[in-house]
Amino acid sequence: MFILELSATFDLLGDFYLLWAMIQKDTAWATLTVYCMITPYFVSYAPLINFQIESWRVKKQEGEDVSGRMKFLAWVTLTPGIVIYLFMMDVVFLLFAAIATPIFFVLHMVTCGKVNFSKMMNSTDPVYEGMFSMKRLDVNGFRRLRTISQLVFESVPQITL
Numbered sequence: 001m002f003i004l005e006l007s008a009t010f011d012l013l014g015d016f017y018l019l020w021a022m023i024q025k026d027t028a029w030a031t032l033t034v035y036c037m038i039t040p041y042f043v044s045y046a047p048l049i050n051f052q053i054e055s056w057r058v059k060k061q062e063g064e065d066v067s068g069r070m071k072f073l074a075w076v077t078l079t080p081g082i083v084i085y086l087f088m089m090d091v092v093f094l095l096f097a098a099i100a101t102p103i104f105f106v107l108h109m110v111t112c113g114k115v116n117f118s119k120m121m122n123s124t125d126p127v128y129e130g131m132f133s134m135k136r137l138d139v140n141g142f143r144r145l146r147t148i149s150q151l152v153f154e155s156v157p158q159i160t161l
Helices: 001-026 027-043 047-059 070-077 079-112 117-122 126-134 136-155
Strands: none
Touching: 001 027, 001 047, 001 079, 027 047, 027 079, 027 136, 047 079, 047 136, 070 079, 079 117, 079 126, 079 136, 126 136
16 A cells, blocks of 8 residues: 555656746646646535535534534535645645654554554544544545546547647
8 A cells, every 4th residue: 555655746846847837838738737636526516415414414424513624525526726725634634644654664563563553543533633634544545536537537538639
C-alpha cells in the first residue's frame, strides 16, 4: 500500500508540474490539464452525497443533533467547493499513507511487535472524523474510487466528435 500511495503522490506532483508547464506555454492545454485533474473528483461526488445523506439519516434516527460541521459540509457539497474538499481529503490520506504508515510500521518492527500496528493506524481515525466526519476506511474508499476513475480516465483514449 505504501508503494501505491507513494506512486500516487508522485503522480499528483507530476500533474501539478505539468499544469505549471502548460500554464507557461498554452492556456488551452492548461485548461485540458485542469479538466483531467478534477474529473476523477467529480466521480466521487455522487457516492459522497449518498454517504452524507445516509449519515444524516442515521443521526436523525438515533436522536442525535446534526453537527454544524455536517451542515457546512452539506452546503459545500452544493458548491464547486466540493472539489477542494475532496482534494483535501486526498491530500490528508496521502500524507498519512506516505508518512505516518511507514513510521508506524518501523515502530512495530523495531519493538518486535510490542507496539500494535493496528492500534496505531486506528489512532488516525479521530483526524478523519474531525476533518471529514468519516472513518479512515470511508476516506480510503473514496480515495480508491478516485484513483480507479483517474486510471480509467487517463488511460482510455478520449474520442471527440
